Amino acid sequence: MNLLIYKTQAELFEDLIDYIVNIANQSISEKGCFNFVLTGGNSPKALYELLATTYKDKIDWSKVFFFFGDERNVAPNHESYNGLMAKNAILAPLNIAEDHIFYVDTTLEPEKAAIEYHKAIVNHFKGGDLAFDLILLGMGDDAHTASLFPGTKILNSKEVEIDSVYVDKLSTYRISFTAPLINKAKNIAFLVFGEGKANAVQHVIEDEQKNTNLYPTQLINPIDGHVTWFLDDAAASLLDS
Ligand SMILES: O=C1O[C@H](COP(=O)(O)O)[C@@H](O)[C@H](O)[C@H]1O
Numbered sequence: 001m002n003l004l005i006y007k008t009q010a011e012l013f014e015d016l017i018d019y020i021v022n023i024a025n026q027s028i029s030e031k032g033c034f035n036f037v038l039t040g041g042n043s044p045k046a047l048y049e050l051l052a053t054t055y056k057d058k059i060d061w062s063k064v065f066f067f068f069g070d071e072r073n074v075a076p077n078h079e080s081y082n083g084l085m086a087k088n089a090i091l092a093p094l095n096i097a098e099d100h101i102f103y104v105d106t107t108l109e110p111e112k113a114a115i116e117y118h119k120a121i122v123n124h125f126k127g128g129d130l131a132f133d134l135i136l137l138g139m140g141d142d143a144h145t146a147s148l149f150p151g152t153k154i155l156n157s158k159e160v161e162i163d164s165v166y167v168d169k170l171s172t173y174r175i176s177f178t179a180p181l182i183n184k185a186k187n188i189a190f191l192v193f194g195e196g197k198a199n200a201v202q203h204v205i206e207d208e209q210k211n212t213n214l215y216p217t218q219l220i221n222p223i224d225g226h227v228t229w230f231l232d233d234a235a236a237s238l239l240d241s
Pocket residue numbers: 039040041042043044070071072082137138139140141144145146147
């Protein structure tokens with residue numbers, strides 16, 4: 001695990017963008033494309049906007065395929081739909097072709113949406129190993145990542161798949177990559193900033209005795225890949241230094 005801690009969000013974003021650009025260009029030169037899984041929530045919006053403006057010439061975007069590690073069970077035009085945030089912040093500004101974007105179809109029932117999303121991904125990988133080049137993840141104050149929330153059934157999944165999950169505390173369904181699918185990635189990057197995340201960061205990174213039911217992000221441990229944490233000082237403030 002690689003732990004990177006920055007004084008400011010600006011420095012964090014600059015380094016994270018460098019990291020994304022390097023992995024993207026390496027993947028494109030090795031196999032002609034870059035399979036990039038986006039995270040939702042609020043934290044990545046400014047990052048996506050920077051990628052689509054200041055840094056837009058650093059990657060050949062026509063060779064990038066975009067996916068979502070999780071989705072909220074709301075209509076695609078709802079302000080909470082992760083795909084809409086990404087569409088506005090990065091996908092539309094870069095004119096990404098529709099057939100390079102894998103949205104979760106939330107017009108379907110959650111279980112069906114998960115099955116269809118899984119099928120689309122298996123199809124994209126032509127039946128091969130579902131190993132994404134880069135999965136970008138956030139983490140909530142409650143240590144959830146993607147839509148792997150504390151105390152939910154999906155945490156027990158041993159399947160490399162997309163699943164639907166009912167999140168009691170939100171009274172809603174989510175559609176999410178399972179931990180085994182995330183752990184197949186070649187690279188995983190956590191983007192986490194702000195004081196509100198400090199307690200979760202400390203438990204996820206430093207607890208010797210894991211409690212994945214309470215801190216689901218502890219499930220993330222790539223099989224062959226690399227995991228890098230991009231934190232600001234506030235999010236890292238409770239870590240032993
Ligand atoms: O609900 C979600 O929350 C997490 C964390 O989001 P943030 O707003 O605290 O940055 C996010 O990673 C996930 O994709 C999203 O659906």
